[in-house]
Amino acid sequence: MPYLESLELQNHVADSLLRHNYNLDDLPDIFTQVDRENILLDSVKAFIAKPKGCFIGGEWMHSDTDSVIPVYEPFTGKVLNVIPNLSVSEVDEAVVAARKAFANPEWRGMKPMARQAMLLRLSDLVEENAEQLAQIESLDNGKSITGARAELSSAINHIRYMAGWCSKIEGKVNTVSASGQQHAYTLKEPVGVVAGIIPWNFPLVMAVWKIIPALVTGCTVILKPAEQTPLSALRLAELIAEAGFPKGVVNVITGTGVQVGAALASHPGINKIAFTGSTAVGKSIGKSAMENITRVSLELGGKSPLIVFADADIDKVIKGAANAIFYNQGQVCCAGSRLYIHRDIHDKVVAGIAAIADSLTLASGLDASCGMAPLVSKPHQLRVNGYIAQGLSEGAKLATKRSIVEGDGYFVAPTVLTDTHNAMAVVREEIFGPVLVVQAFEDEEEALRLANDSSYGLGASIWSNDLTRVHRLIPQIEAGVVWVNTHNLGDPSQPFGGYKQSGIGREQGREQLDMFLETKSVWIDLN
Ligand code: ADP
Numbered sequence: 219m220p221y222l223e224s225l226e227l228q229n230h231v232a233d234s235l236l237r238h239n240y241n242l243d244d245l246p247d248i249f250t251q252v253d254r255e256n257i258l259l260d261s262v263k264a265f266i267a268k269p270k271g272c273f274i275g276g277e278w279m280h281s282d283t284d285s286v287i288p289v290y291e292p293f294t295g296k297v298l299n300v301i302p303n304l305s306v307s308e309v310d311e312a313v314v315a316a317r318k319a320f321a322n323p324e325w326r327g328m329k330p331m332a333r334q335a336m337l338l339r340l341s342d343l344v345e346e347n348a349e350q351l352a353q354i355e356s357l358d359n360g361k362s363i364t365g366a367r368a369e370l371s372s373a374i375n376h377i378r379y380m381a382g383w384c385s386k387i388e389g390k391v392n393t394v395s396a397s398g399q400q401h402a403y404t405l406k407e408p409v410g411v412v413a414g415i416i417p418w419n420f421p422l423v424m425a426v427w428k429i430i431p432a433l434v435t436g437c438t439v440i441l442k443p444a445e446q447t448p449l450s451a452l453r454l455a456e457l458i459a460e461a462g463f464p465k466g467v468v469n470v471i472t473g474t475g476v477q478v479g480a481a482l483a484s485h486p487g488i489n490k491i492a493f494t495g496s497t498a499v500g501k502s503i504g505k506s507a508m509e510n511i512t513r514v515s516l517e518l519g520g521k522s523p524l525i526v527f528a529d530a531d532i533d534k535v536i537k538g539a540a541n542a543i544f545y546n547q548g549q550v551c552c553a554g555s556r557l558y559i560h561r562d563i564h565d566k567v568v569a570g571i572a573a574i575a576d577s578l579t580l581a582s583g584l585d586a587s588c589g590m591a592p593l594v595s596k597p598h599q600l601r602v603n604g605y606i607a608q609g610l611s612e613g614a615k616l617a618t619k620r621s622i623v624e625g626d627g628y629f630v631a632p633t634v635l636t637d638t639h640n641a642m643a644v645v646r647e648e649i650f651g652p653v654l655v656v657q658a659f660e661d662e663e664e665a666l667r668l669a670n671d672s673s674y675g676l677g678a679s680i681w682s683n684d685l686t687r688v689h690r691l692i693p694q695i696e697a698g699v700v701w702v703n704t705h706n707l708g709d710p711s712q713p714f715g716g717y718k719q720s721g722i723g724r725e726q727g728r729e730q731l732d733m734f735l736e737t738k739s740v741w742i743d744l745n
Contacts, residue, residue, distance in 0.1 A: 246263075247296075248291055248294055248296045248298065249263055251293075251294050251296075252291060252293050252294060252357065252582050252584055253584055254582065254584070254585055255584060255585060255586060257353070257363070257584060258353055258357075258584070259349065259350055259353060261350050262350055262353045262354055262357070265350070265354060265449075265453060266298050266299060266354065266357065266449065267299065268299075269299075270299055270300065270301045270302070270448070270449075270452060270472070271302065272302060272304060272308075272312070272469075272470060272471045272472055273452070273455035273456075273458075273459070273468070273469055273470040273471075274308075274311060274312045274315050274466075274469050274471065275311075275312075275315030275318070275319075275465050275466045275469065276315075276459065276464075276465025276466055277465075280302060281302035281303070281304050281305070281308055282305070282308070283302065283303065283304065283305045283308070285302070285303040285305075286300040286301065286302055286303060287300060287301050287302075287303050287445045287472070287473070287474065288300050289301060289358065289445075289446070289447075289448065289449065290446075290595065290596075291357055291358075291360070292359065292360030292583075292591070292592040292593065292594055292595065292627060292628045293360055293582040293583065293584075293591075293592050293626075293627045294626055294627065295596065295626040295627065295628065298357065298358065298449070299449075301445070301448050301452075301472040301473075302472055302473065303445075303472070303473040303474055303477060303478070304471055304472065304473040304477070304478050305477075306477070306481045308471075309471065309473075309478055309481040309482060309485070310481075310485075310487075312440050312469045312471050313411065313440065313482075313485055313487040313488065314487070315465075315466040315469055316411040316438040316439065316440050316466055316467075316469055316487075317411055317438075317487055318466055319438045319464060319465065319466030319467045320408075320410055320411055320437070320438040322464055322466070324464045325436070325438065325463075325464045325467050326436065328436075330384040330385040330387070331384070331385055333384045333433065333434070333436070334381045334382065334384040334385060336433075336461055336462055336463060337377055337380065337381035337384065337430065337433060337434070337461075338377075338378065338381050339461045339462065340377060340457060340458060340461040340463075341374050341377035341378050341381065343457040343460055343461055344370070344373060344374050344377065344454070344457060345374050347453070347457060348367070348370040348371075348374070349367070350453070351366075351370055351422060351450055351453060351454070352366035352367045352369070352370050353366070353584075354449050354450050354453055355369065355370075355421060355422055355447075355449075355450045356583040356584055356591075357449075357583075357584070358421065358446075358447045358448075358449040358450065359418060359419070359421060359446075359447045359583075359594055360547075360583050360591050360592040360593065360594055360627075360628065361546055361547070361583050361591050362583045362588045362591050363583055363584050363588075364588075365545070365546060365583075365591075366583070369420055369422060369423050370422070372423060372708070372710075373422055373423050373426040375709075375710050376423070376426050376427065376430060376710045376726070377426060377430050379710035379711060380430045380431060380434050380710065381430075381434070383434050383728065383731055384434050387406050387434075387435065387731065387735070388406065389403055389404035389405045389406050389737070389738075390403065390404055391403045392404070396741075398743065398744070398745040399743075399744035399745055400741055400742065400743060400744060401741075401742040401744055402739070402740065402741050402742075403739075403740050404737050404738065404739055404740070405737070405738040405740060406435075406735045406736070406737060406738075407436075407735065407736045407737075407738055408435045408436035408437040408734065408735065408736075409435070409437055409489045409490045409513055409733075409734050409735060409736050410437060410438075410488075410489030410490065411437065411438050411439070411440065411487060411488055411489050411490075412428070412432040412437045412438070412439045412440070412488070412489065412490045412491070412492055412734065413439075413440050413441075413442070413482040413483070413485070413488045413490070413491045413492070414428025414429060414432070414439055414440070414441040414442065414491075414492045414493075415442050415475075415479050415482060415483070415491065415492070415493045415494070415495065415503065416428060416441065416442070416443055416444060416451075416493075416494050416495070417444050417494050417495045417496075418443075418444035418446040418447040418549075418594050418595075419546060419549040419550060419551070419594070419650075420546070420550075421443055421444065421447040421448075421449075421450050421451060422450040422451070422454065424443075424494055425441055425443060425450070425451045425454055425470075426454075427492075427494070427725050427726070427730075428441055428492045428494075429441055429454075429458075429468055431492075431725075431730050431731055431733075431734050432492075432734055433463070433467070433468070434731060434734075435731055435734040435735050437489075437490070437734055438466060438467045438468070438469075439467070439468055439469070440469045440470075440471060440482065440488075441468070441469070441470045441471070442470075442471055442472070442473065442478055442479055442482060443470070443472065444475075444495075445472065445473065445474050445475070446594050446595050447594065448472045451470050452470060452472075454470070455468065455470040475495075475499060479499075479503075480502075480506065483502075483503040483506040483507055483512075484506040484507075484509060484510070485510075486510045488510075488512055489512060489513060490512060490513035490514065490515075490733070490734065491503060491507050491512055491513070491514045491515070492514075492515050492733070492734075493514065493515070493516050493517070494516075494517040494518075494551075494725075495517075495518070496518065496519055496648075497518040497519040497648075497673075497674075497719050497720070500516040500518040500721070503516070504516060504722075513733065514722065515715075515721075515722055515723030515724075515725075515733045516721045516722045516723065517551065517714070517715055517716065517720075517721045517723070517725055518551070518674075518676075518716060518719060518720050518721040519551060519648040519650075519674060519676070519719070519720060520551045520552050520553070520555075520648060520674045520675075520676030520677060520716065520720050521555055521556055521645075521646070521647070521648050521672050521674045521676075522542075522552050522553060522554050522555060522556070522674070522676055522677035522678055522679070522697065522705075523554070523556040523557070523558055523668070523669035523672070523678050523679075524538075524539055524542060524554045524556070524557050524558065524678075524679045524681060524705060525558050525665045525666070525669050525678070525679070525680050525681065525691070526539070526557065526558065526559045526560060526563070526567060526681040526682075527560050527662075527665075527680075527681060527682035527684065527687065528560040528562045528563050529682055529683050529684050530563075530681040530682050530683060530703070531683065531703070532563060532566060532567065532570070533570075534681075534703065535563075535567055535570075535681050536567055536570030536571055536574065537574070538679075538681070538703070538704060538705055539554060539557055539567070539571050539654070539705075540570075540571050540574040540575065541705070541706070542554025542679065542705035542706055543555055543557075543632075543652060543653070543654040544574075544575065544578065544590065544632050544652050545706060547590060547591055547592070547593050547630070547651060547652050548602075548649070548650065548651045548652040548653060549593065549594065549598075549650050549651065550706065551648075551650075551676055551720075552676045552677035552699060552705075552706060552714075553650075553706070554654075554677075554679060554705045554706070555648070555649065555653065555654060555655065556645060556654075556655055556657075556669070556672075557571075557654055557655065557656045557657070558656075558657055558658075558659050558665050558668050558669055559656065559657075559658055559659070560658070560659060560660075560665075561658040561659065561660060564656075564658040568617050568634065568636055568656055569617075571617075571634055571654065572617040572618045572619075572634045574632075575618045575631075575632035575633065575634055575652075576618055576619045576620065576632075577589070578590040578632050580592075580623060580627075580629045580631070582627070590629070590631075590632055590652060592627040592628040592629050593628045593629070593630055593651060594628065595628060596628055598628065598650070598651070599628040599629070599630055601651075602630045602649055602650070602651030602652075602653065603622060603630060605643065605644055605647070605649045605651070605653060606621070606630075606633055606635070606644075606653060608643055608644065609635050609638065609642060609643070609644035609653075609655070610635070612642050612643070612644075613637065613642075614635040614636065614637055614638045614642065614644060614655070615635065615636045615637045616633065616634075616635060617634040617635070617636050617656070618631065618632060618633050618634045620632075620633075621633075630651050630652055630653075631652075632652040633652060633653045633654070634654045634656060635653065635654065635655050635656065636656045636657075638655040638656060638657055639657065640657075640668060640671050642655070645657075646672070646673075648674070662687065662691070666691065666694055666695075669695065670694075670695070670696045672696075672718075673718060673719045674716065674718060674719055674720045675696045675697045675698060675716050675717030675718035675719070675720045676697060676698055676699065676715075676716040676717075676720035676721070677697055677698070677699040677700070677701065677705070677706075678695045678697040678699070678700050678701070679700070679701040679702065679703075679704065679705040680692070680695070680700065680701075680702050680703075681702075681703055682702075682703075683703075688702050696717050696718060697716070697717055697720075698713075698714070698715045698716045698717050698720065698721075698724070699712075699714060699715075708726070709726070710726050710727070711726070711727050712726055712727055713725070713726055713727040713729040713730065714726045714727075
């Protein structure tokens with residue numbers, strides 16, 4: 219993969235755009251359409267328009283292949299830019315660069331405090347560029363700028379929390395019963411080259427969750443962002459270079475899942491795959507990984523229930539349930555997408571959530587009035603609308619007023635479906651959109667049975683002020699995260715991950731680091 223000078227890159231991108239019948243002159247037009255409140259920074263416009271390459275071995279490189287992927291702006295449906303769809307041999311080059319960096323004494327021998335300082339420097343750079351990154355994220359994914367800003371804070375907190383672990387990775391001395399005198403202890407060592415494969419719903423936060431633990435533990439990493447939302451990860455790579463990490467320690471490559479993602483998952487030069495995405499793709503990655511016994515952690519889909527008892531604070535439930543499903547347009551793996559309500563309060567709660575849903579303004583994510591931004595892509599919009607239609611055809615009732623939204627943006631109306639049952643596809647399958655399915659229950663036993671009747675087990679929330687009931691239920695819920703009287707809260711110190719088909723392993727907290735470390739047992743005979 220040759221490094222091309224900027225002018226050649228420009229020509230390459232212009233050619234690619236022409237091949238797809240796009241015109242670079244359209245770019246300012248997109249900004250005029252989207253940026254009604256004139257908030258876009260000039261640096262954001264310049265970054266978006268700049269030709270996009272991949273960050274491999276510390277260099278910005280452009281692919282040799284002709285294959286590029288258009289990146290759409292979800293509010294207008296227009297193309298922001300194109301990214302390379304790397305060939306399999308170019309993926310190999312990234313693996314070679316990451317392996318070389320893993321062996322480099324400058325990285326392998328870097329003292330924990332020096333690694334920590336470098337990570338803190340990165341967190342400062344992300345903070346200095348937070349508004350720029352939030353705007354890139356909002357443009358690329360479509361999400362609200364307010365949400366994107368909050369995600370930036372959470373990404374910065376994650377880096378700062380994790381940086382502190384650099385100096386706290388320790389083995390232990392064991393008192394063994396073997397004959398004679400033995401000195402036996404364990405060493406924690408970096409697993410090697412990590413491939414991070416991430417989805418499009420929280421692109422920057424997901425990039426940070428994969429890259430940072432790898433760096434804390436002394437691994438090197440190749441990140442493949444989702445082809446729909448690659449831009450913030452490419453900007454993050456620029457900041458990583460600025461923070462001073464040795465060449466090849468972090469690589470960011472772009473392309474489709476079936477080509478670039480699959481090449482990483484089956485590559486014998488990768489020691490660990492950290493994946494977030496759908497359960498279907500997670501299973502395929504897990505199978506490929508096992509060919510090489512590559513370590514793998516999977517953060518997959520969910521269909522997280524809210525269980526609401528009659529003694530709960532109804533106003534809090536209504537706001538909390540609306541937020542649990544409509545936040546980020548429902549494109550959240552732990553979104554509260556199944557609502558089980560005690561029969562006595564069912565109608566009141568449904569009416570309250572439906573009123574919130576109907577009041578949300580559908581607008582560009584950059585618009586201050588935005589209550590519901592577009593979904594990430596046209597295919598996803600069609601898929602979510604397809605689920606709503608299927609639910610209605612199977613007998614569900616629409617509690618909200620809006621149905622199909624016309625226009626260029628990839629909008630889906632926030633939707634509440636009642637009269638559902640656990641055999642319906644809308645209840646069993648992850649929709650990943652602003653669609654809430656509701657059922658009434660009679661008693662605690664029925665609520666628990668319905669909530670656990672799912673192949674997923676990511677999150678769940680219990681809404682009740684009866685402390686005894688809450689504590690009785692928590693151990694019986696089949697989910698990796700249980701919230702009480704809230705939903706979707708997270709913190710870098712609290713492990714996150716799923717039971718059942720929602721995944722393998724945990725992210726965040728000390729637990730995350732174990733998945734990037736090997737344990738070596740050492741025996742020294744003292745006789
Ligand atoms: P979503 O349904 O949210 O788009 P996916 O699971 O399809 O999630 O994608 C998540 C990530 O996995 C993306 O980066 C995508 O490119 C990648 N991916 C998709 N298919 C494969 C595959 N067969 N092998 C490896 N990675 C893949």
